[in-house]
Amino acid sequence: MAAEEQIEFRVYNSMTHEKEIFKPKVPGKVSMYVCGVTAYDFSHLGHARAAVSFDILFRYLKHLGYEVTYVRNFTDVDDKIIKRANETGEDPLMLSKRFCNEYDVDMSGLQCERPSTEPCVSDHIEKIIEMIQQIIKNGYAYEVDGDVFYSVTEFPSYGMLSGQRLDHNRAGERVAVDTRKRHPADFALWKKAKPDEPRWPSPWGDGRPGWHIECSAMSACYLTHNFDIHGGGIDLIFPHHENEIAQSWAANKESNVSYWMHNGHVTNNNEKMSKSLGNFFTIRQITERYHPLALRHFLITAHYRSPLNYSISQLETSSDAIYYIFQTLQDCKDALSPLLQxxxxxxxxxxxxxxxxxxxxxxxxxxxxxxxxxxxxxxxxxxxxxxxxxxxxxxxxxxxxxxxxxxxxxxxxxxxxxxxxxxxxxxxxxxxxxxxxxxEVLQQLKGKALTRADLEEVDVLHLIEERTQARKDKDFPKSDKIRTDLAAKGIALMDVGNETIWRPCIPS
Structure with a gap:
């Protein structure tokens, strides 16, 4: 069905703080840019939530009949990557490439569809330099000893997305305050190369891009300066997205994003989950014990803009829900197949x-x-x-x-x-x-349940035999104890006709 025939689609715009009717710039087509990960380690649940939230948006827009161009970047040039590479003795770009690949593996497991394109910063240095040159030419940036800074006081609308006032702002970058700046909130567009860092030649000497400029350059490269949706985690509103708006406008006065969309934090004990706080779980740590579909289900049990508090009990509930869904579909297939002749x-x-x-x-x-x-x-x-x-x-x-x-x-x-x-x-x-x-999914869910119970299937089958014998011997306390003990570990025994089968359950 064509997009225009559908019910009006409303999205919350972080810029206006209101739900608005979605109207793309080009009828029938949607252009969407989402900030991806800084690839220096395995991705955590916060990354998973952002990816799943915008995958839902991507899927629903296509369901409505739109042709969607979805761009999600990889940051593969960054201080954190360089620091990790120095610790491990790896080449920074090779280390980042490795974790970009691992991220794609995680996303595939979570059933996230691949974006239309996944650009890396290192492949777009020329575009980034061209944008910085334009910003300098337009009078919004200055060079100091091989570094280039954006001058926030030259942009009258700075703070329009976040509501931050300039006199309250700290430096909008991932480094300490630099006294060479004209204003503490000025941020780096280009960084002079330090020894043993990745570097590229530029009009200001060898160096590398700042954090924010990459997204402005790559979104303009793939979607032009005017596109429909820009998304990311709520923590990116300031400084990242605020600085994107400023530098994109400085490069091209016609720059415009129609809808800014942000997903909420994943919290752990109601505190934001992040690598910097050390309270995070990687996607791999979770999916070692829970099926990726159970994790995806858990991530969408809260509205994408709301905080989502991590808990084992919620993961158990989601795992049980996924088992119920797939068992129902399997039962339907088994029952109908013989009758469909x-x-x-x-x-x-x-x-x-x-x-x-x-x-x-x-x-x-x-x-x-x-x-x-x-x-x-x-x-x-x-x-x-x-x-x-x-x-x-x-x-x-x-x-x-x-x-x-x-x-x-x-x-x-x-x-x-x-x-x-x-x-x-x-x-x-x-x-x-x-x-x-x-x-296959049901068997995988059962395998994860056995992992959580620290059991092999042969152990469960042996206990089922013991219970069957106990019931024959009318030793009901023993048979009840076997069933209760397994239920406490998340394994439910079900008597079906003359046999006993097992399935995962929420631990009692």
Missing amino acids: VDTERSENLPQINEAAKDCIKKLSVEFQTKMSDDLQTPVILNGALLEALKYVNSSLKLLKKKMQKRAQLQLVQSLLETEKEVRKVLDVLGLLSSQSYD
Whole structure:
């Protein structure tokens, strides 16, 4: 369906502090730039949240029918990278390239679609130098001993995004205050090379770019000076995005971003999670014990602009939710596959879906469109009509096992197929489907549960045998203890017919 036929999409604009109707500069097309990671280590949950938040936006815009150009950069030239490379004895660019690749691995696991392009700073030095030259020519920057600084007092609207006043500002860069600056808030566009640092020739001598100029240059390179959406974490509003606005305007007075969007922090015990505070968990640390889809689910259980507090209990809940989703889809596939041998020549005679399915599908479709179009209200989707649709599928699967007339069975099959189709559509936009089969995902979820329980599957199967024997011996205290002990470790035993199976559960 074309974008213009959809319900109005509203996004929160950090510049105006209001939700606004989204109207791209070019009808039917969206240009979006999102600040990526400084690649010097494995990425943490804060990075994951930013990536997933804007992946949801990317997916939903495409769902609405837009053609989206999505640019997300890699910072591969930075003080932190150089410091880490000196510690490890690696070449800074090689170290950064390695962690760029690791980031892409993490993002793939989290079901984040690749952006249209992922530019690196080191590949755009010429563009950066050209922009700095233009800023100097326009009278907004000055050179001191091989360093180039932006003069914030020359930009009358400095602070328009963050609300920061110049007399309250500290230096807008990742280094100590430099007394050579005309104003403490002036920030580096170009840094004179120090010994044993990456360097490139420039009109001001060998050096490297400052932190902020890279995004202005690369967004202009790929999206021009006028584009629709600029995104990133809320911590980037000041100084990074504030400085981007200033230098982009200084290079080109027509520079304009229509919508500034920012995701909230991930917190740990209600304190911002970050590498500098040392209270962070890497994505790898989490996905060693939890399925990446469980982590993605957890990351969208709060609205993207709200803080999200990390907790094991929330991850357990999300893991359980993902297992429920994929078990429902697998059960539906198992039940319907043998019944789908329908004569295609008579397919037009298939009955209409039942009223319960119609109501279920309509409610899910309407809720999905209205809530996602209201600044991406993912928690409402997860906890509302989507759950109801999954419950309808499960109750209908139970009904399908009962004897019924052929016509009634066909109607129920059609109802399940159409409901499953709507569920999958929603899950796809949320990024909660997988290229792997349902069964593969379920087995992976079970494997993660065993890891958390510090058990092998053979251990669980052995305990099931012990419990089965205890029940035969009428030693019910022992059988109950085995079940209770496993439940405490996140392993649920379920008696199905004459056999006992197990599945992950929230530890009791």
